[in-house]
Every structure is written in C-alpha cells, then in structure tokens.
Amino acid sequence: MEVAPIDALIVGMVFLTVFLLLIGLQGRKLRAERPLEERLTHLGLRSGPVSGDGNDEELRSREALKKALKELEALQKSEGRSYLRHLLKSSGVGRSLAVHVGISVIVAILVFAISLLLNLNLILSFALAILLGGWLPILQLKMAVNRRMRLFVDDMPGALDLVVRGIRAGLPLLECLKLTASEWRDPLRSEFLQIINDMGIGLTIKEAIARFAERVPLQEARLFAIVIAIQAQSGGNLSEVLTNLAELLRERSKLQAKIKAMTSEARTSAWIIGSIPVLLIGAVSVFSPGFLAPLFDTAFGNVILGVCGGWMALGMLVMTSMMKVDL
Known part of the structure; x- marks a missing residue:
C-alpha cells in the first residue's frame, strides 16, 4: 500500500512535533524550587528586623545577601540561555560543543542507515534519525550529570565538615579546600582543585566559587557559593553556616532515599x-x-x-x- 503525500506530510508533522516536544523537555530549566529566602533562613543567613544596635553591620550583611542573590539569579538566567553548554560542563566528560554535535550527526547517520537496512519507510527512517540523533547524546550527558551529582551530594556533607574543622583550627579557607581536595574522590576533588586553580590565576575566592556554582547544577552548591560570597564581602561566622549546610545536605539525602523507596x-x-x-x-x-x-x-x-x-x-x-x- 502506497502512502499518499498528505499522509506522509501528517506523519512528518507528527514526528516533528514529538521531536520538538522532547527537545523542549530536555532543554527546560530546573523546576521551580523552594524560595531561596526559606533555604537561607534554614542556614542561618537571615535574621529578624534590624535593631537599633549594630545597624551598620546588619545593613552591610543584608546588602551583601541581596547582592549575592541577584548574582545567583543572573547566573541561573545565563544557564537557561546555554543549556547544552552548561550540560556539557556539568557532565565532566570533557566534550566540547562541536564534538557533541558531531556525535549527534554520527548517531543520526547510523540510525538512518540501520532503518534503511531494515527496509523501513524513507520518511520514518529520516524521522527516527533526527529524533534519536538529537536525543540519545543528550540522554547520555544527563545520565553522566546525574551520576556525578549523586557522588557530589554524597561527599559534600563530609567535605564541609572537614572544611569547618580546618576553619576552627585556624586555617584559611584556601588551605581547608586544599586539604579537603586531597582527602576526597572525584567529582568533589576535581571541583575543589578547580577552585584552587582559578584562584591561582588571579580570581578572587568569590569569583572562583561562582564558577564552581555554575559547573555544579545543585541548589546546595549555589548556597555554598552565596555563603562564601557573603563571608568574603562582609565577614561572619563561616563555620557555623557551613555546619548548618552540611546538616541540611544530610537531611536532604535521607529524604531522597525515602522518596526513591516509595x-x-x-x-x-x-x-x-x-x-x-x-x-x-x-x-x-x-x-x-x-x-x-x-x-x-x-x-x-x-x-x-x-x-x-x-x-x-x-x-x-x-x-x-x-x-x-x-x-
């Protein structure tokens, strides 16, 4: 039975719709999470109304917090505009955008050739090639990111505890990060070493941590960046806040395990x-x-x-x- 041109057009539109829908699902931003203000309150970064005593210090802390939140919002918007580049950077596979596009083209050609060998319709073969060529490499990247982030979340609380112990012992933050990087596995080790390398080429601790938050697509990593940014700008009890963050990460991991079981x-x-x-x-x-x-x-x-x-x-x-x- 031959397919009429109108039928072929309908089939093509169906597959184009499915393809665009899949790309949209893959490329959408992270779902809306709890407000940052609530997270910051839990971490001890928020306080009540400004009292008469210590107004200047309190105002400086609030201004630093507002500035850090604005920078975080700008970072999230920039990630939304370059989702694929951000995914490549977060996956840790060391693949450039050009290489990723080349892999997608190769996968599409292979799928198209296999479809023709199986005597599938030309339109169907072309649609499958476009669909799988665009989706499979992105799926592989997302799996790599998820695997890497699971390891990161598992190691982050213990690493923060080690940083806190170093700070309480009188070590500077950079030395604490070096010590933590020497004791932990990848990806946390490589990310902390990258922070140290960024500072070695002239970046401030605030800029280096901001890059870290961009590479690690976790809300906790962004909160860590905010904590460091506020401490670098206005000072404060860094060890206490990092202790609260470590405890928050542990509770979050427990809740994730319960959800997975359910x-x-x-x-x-x-x-x-x-x-x-x-x-x-x-x-x-x-x-x-x-x-x-x-x-x-x-x-x-x-x-x-x-x-x-x-x-x-x-x-x-x-x-x-x-x-x-x-x-």
Missing part, C-alpha cells in the same frame, strides 16, 4: 508496561514469523510503527516526569 513500585510498573509491546512483538515474530510482516514491509505499516513508537516514548517521558519529586 516510588520504586511505580518505576518498576513503568518498565514492565513499557516492555510489554516489545516482548509481544518478539514473541509473535518467533511463533508466527509472517504475522507482523506488513508492519515492517509496507509503508503504511512503517507509519503505524513510527506513530506508536513516538507515543510510547512520549508516555514514558510523562510517567518519568510524574515520578520525579523536587526537594
């Missing part, structure tokens, strides 16, 4: 439901080899396979998004 059944169900069509196709192909041949040998069958595959992928993305919980 959603494990839903994740398993999603994998089972998603694998059923593939298993059924495999079973039918084994026990009745020619039964599904029209789906693979005809243009209209290819259209059906492509549309169903696109909707399955979209459904899996929706289910995955529903199971995510922002803390």
Whole structure:
C-alpha cells in the first residue's frame, strides 16, 4: 500500500512535533524550587528586623545577601540561555560543543542507515534519525550529570565538615579546600582543585566559587557559593553556616532515599508496561514469523510503527516526569 503525500506530510508533522516536544523537555530549566529566602533562613543567613544596635553591620550583611542573590539569579538566567553548554560542563566528560554535535550527526547517520537496512519507510527512517540523533547524546550527558551529582551530594556533607574543622583550627579557607581536595574522590576533588586553580590565576575566592556554582547544577552548591560570597564581602561566622549546610545536605539525602523507596513500585510498573509491546512483538515474530510482516514491509505499516513508537516514548517521558519529586 502506497502512502499518499498528505499522509506522509501528517506523519512528518507528527514526528516533528514529538521531536520538538522532547527537545523542549530536555532543554527546560530546573523546576521551580523552594524560595531561596526559606533555604537561607534554614542556614542561618537571615535574621529578624534590624535593631537599633549594630545597624551598620546588619545593613552591610543584608546588602551583601541581596547582592549575592541577584548574582545567583543572573547566573541561573545565563544557564537557561546555554543549556547544552552548561550540560556539557556539568557532565565532566570533557566534550566540547562541536564534538557533541558531531556525535549527534554520527548517531543520526547510523540510525538512518540501520532503518534503511531494515527496509523501513524513507520518511520514518529520516524521522527516527533526527529524533534519536538529537536525543540519545543528550540522554547520555544527563545520565553522566546525574551520576556525578549523586557522588557530589554524597561527599559534600563530609567535605564541609572537614572544611569547618580546618576553619576552627585556624586555617584559611584556601588551605581547608586544599586539604579537603586531597582527602576526597572525584567529582568533589576535581571541583575543589578547580577552585584552587582559578584562584591561582588571579580570581578572587568569590569569583572562583561562582564558577564552581555554575559547573555544579545543585541548589546546595549555589548556597555554598552565596555563603562564601557573603563571608568574603562582609565577614561572619563561616563555620557555623557551613555546619548548618552540611546538616541540611544530610537531611536532604535521607529524604531522597525515602522518596526513591516509595516510588520504586511505580518505576518498576513503568518498565514492565513499557516492555510489554516489545516482548509481544518478539514473541509473535518467533511463533508466527509472517504475522507482523506488513508492519515492517509496507509503508503504511512503517507509519503505524513510527506513530506508536513516538507515543510510547512520549508516555514514558510523562510517567518519568510524574515520578520525579523536587526537594
């Protein structure tokens, strides 16, 4: 059965819509999190109304806090404008944007060639090539970022405790960071060493920590940057605030573990439901080899396979998004 031009156009528009939707899901910013003011209150960076005594010091602290928050907001906006570059930087894979684009092109060519070898429709092959060529490399980067950030969150509380002990022993912050970097694994070690290297080429501690917050897409890393920025600008009890931040990270990790346990059944169900069509196709192909041949040998069958595959992928993305919980 031949596919009419209007049908081919509809199929192309369907796949283009799915492709743009996937890119939009991948490229959106982090979901809105709790207000920074609430986090800063928990960390002991906020206080009540300014009293008559010590007005100058209190005003300086508040001005430093406002300035740090504005800088953080500007940083988040810049990340939203260059999501792919930020993802490459945060993944730690050492891949440039040009290399990433080249990998996407290679993946698209391979998918297109395999689709043609499987005698799939030309339009379907082209749509699959664009879809998988753009999505798979980004998926690999996101997996690398998630793996790296899990290690970072696991190590950050202990590293902050070591920094606090060094500060209370009278060591400067830079020496505390060097000591912590020598005792911990990657990625925390490499990030702290990068802070030290940035300061070695002339950056201030505030600028070096700001770069650190840009490389590490975690709210806790940004709060760490704010703490250091305020301390560098107006002084304060850095050890107490870092202790509060370390405790906050521990509590957050415990809550994440509870959420993961509570959603494990839903994740398993999603994998089972998603694998059923593939298993059924495999079973039918084994026990009745020619039964599904029209789906693979005809243009209209290819259209059906492509549309169903696109909707399955979209459904899996929706289910995955529903199971995510922002803390």
